[in-house]
Amino acid sequence: MNQPVDDKAARDAAAKARNGRNIAIGLGLAAFVVLVFIVTLVRLGANVAQPHP
Amino acid sequence: MSKTAAMTPDSISPDAPRSDAIQAARWQDYFQLMKPRVMSLVVFTGLTGLLAARAPVHPLLGAVAVLCIAIGAGASGALNMWYDADIDRQMRRTRGRPVPAGKVKGEEAATLGVVLSLLSVMFLGFAVNWFAAGLLAFTIVFYAVVYTMWLKRWTAQNIVIGGLAGALPPAIGWAAATGHAPLNAWLMVAIIFFWTPPHFWALSLYVTTDYAKAGVPMLPVVKGAKETRKQILIYSLILIPICLSPVLTGLGGPIYLAVAALGGAVFLVLAWRVFASKAGDAADPRVTDRALYEVDEDKHAAGAKAARNLFAFSILYLFALFAALLGEAVAGVPALELLK
Numbered sequence: 001m002n003q004p005v006d007d008k009a010a011r012d013a014a015a016k017a018r019n020g021r022n023i024a025i026g027l028g029l030a031a032f033v034v035l036v037f038i039v040t041l042v043r044l045g046a047n048v049a050q051p052h053p
Numbered sequence: 054m055s056k057t058a059a060m061t062p063d064s065i066s067p068d069a070p071r072s073d074a075i076q077a078a079r080w081q082d083y084f085q086l087m088k089p090r091v092m093s094l095v096v097f098t099g100l101t102g103l104l105a106a107r108a109p110v111h112p113l114l115g116a117v118a119v120l121c122i123a124i125g126a127g128a129s130g131a132l133n134m135w136y137d138a139d140i141d142r143q144m145r146r147t148r149g150r151p152v153p154a155g156k157v158k159g160e161e162a163a164t165l166g167v168v169l170s171l172l173s174v175m176f177l178g179f180a181v182n183w184f185a186a187g188l189l190a191f192t193i194v195f196y197a198v199v200y201t202m203w204l205k206r207w208t209a210q211n212i213v214i215g216g217l218a219g220a221l222p223p224a225i226g227w228a229a230a231t232g233h234a235p236l237n238a239w240l241m242v243a244i245i246f247f248w249t250p251p252h253f254w255a256l257s258l259y260v261t262t263d264y265a266k267a268g269v270p271m272l273p274v275v276k277g278a279k280e281t282r283k284q285i286l287i288y289s290l291i292l293i294p295i296c297l298s299p300v301l302t303g304l305g306g307p308i309y310l311a312v313a314a315l316g317g318a319v320f321l322v323l324a325w326r327v328f329a330s331k332a333g334d335a336a337d338p339r340v341t342d343r344a345l346y347e348v349d350e351d352k353h354a355a356g357a358k359a360a361r362n363l364f365a366f367s368i369l370y371l372f373a374l375f376a377a378l379l380g381e382a383v384a385g386v387p388a389l390e391l392l393k
Binding site: 010013014016017018020021023024025035036038039042043046 | 078079
């Protein structure tokens, strides 16, 4: 585990892991944005359906 | 015990991974920080609270509430893994966690915990209601600060008081559905709260040596196995009437009553067997991470079988109780209200 970081296999593994993290963050953010949008529609819809006097 | 004391060089196993040699972390390592098994339990109990309220809830908002409860639980798990990395490193059961294994830096775990805590509480507040969000915030702070940073290293009653954090999700679910938390919501909390001590102490009776090595003041380490067996029986005697009480208050129906009564009787028998056994008097050297749920007869196990039986059944009992509540709510089975 304490081998030099120049090791090619370690660098490849690090790049692959970073790629996976980036995809996971991207998908998570996209899902969050979509969820916020849909929740906004639901909450707005409920308020429009029951307007305050 | 202070956190500093737990990190003395003598107390760190020489074969433990060093945290200064960070490997390339995968996204799965960050997910592991959130304790997915705990999250699944929280999703189940939170969903049960949400549906047992029997209030009209928009399906999407209900799903958002459960998601926020799960993320909040995961966030507090990440904070726990950050703070407890020193003692996790010393126990077989926790040595492979991302921080002590050197896969994720402690600061990253802390950052993930804080960000997800804020995100889950704020989103629950804006999307559902602020009472539920407040309860979720209290749960996260209670687990990450009161339990992890204070109780766990200080008192043998750590899991009794700290168990409140794990018990609150049904009340959060109920609050998400209705905007308030009446007696029935707190009865569900009480069931998990009083279930936690016999459940964890049964486990600790046969992994005592690990807790002792890490300096965590679990009850068997501080007070001894005999006192632990007595406390298990006392808490079990308190637990079962509480499990039966939902049929008096209009929460549980006939299916729940059957599950609570029959399962409660078995629970008490198993707790009595632990009390009458010598579980915890001698360490069982065969216990490994994979053997936690295995029940095996061995003359040298010193009653470990009784403790393992109670530990395994306690999981089944809690699951059955909440599954009965959930099933009755979904199927529209009328609740009993024997007090009326």
